[in-house]
Amino acid sequence: MEIKHRMIVLDAADIDAVSTFWAGFLGGTVEKWGDRWHSIWVDGEWALGVQSAPNHVRPDWPDGAPQQIHFDFYFEGLEAWDAAHERVTGLGARLLKATDDRTAPRGIQVYADPAGHPFCLCWVPAAD
Secondary structure, three states, X not given: OOOOOOOOEEEEOOHHHHHHHXXXXXXXXXXXXXXXXXXXXXXXXXXXXXXXXXXXXXOOOOOOOOOOOOEEEEEEHHHHHHHHHHHHHHOOOEEEEOOOOOOOOOEEEEEEXXXXXXXXXXXXXXXX
């Protein structure tokens, strides 16, 4: 058996908001396949799907409704991480958990996209 495509699909009540958010953050474009499905394309490749789920229950990490999926994005150095933070918050992400120590060589903050899907922005030391 040969798998032709591998796709992460997010459910969302407002697929326009979620598609626009992820395309904006990933530097991609949205291809709308009707009003129930959108595809996010990055560098000519199919990167992510967003499916209409009118009854979607927003995850309430960490104590409420369980998260259904999450992404971790790693950046080398705080400067790149700061730029990612500005980008996602400018696109509508909510900060769920701030880091305890921005001076640490490695760290993480947890955010949510417009539909409440949690994701992490992480920093690691810059490569020499």
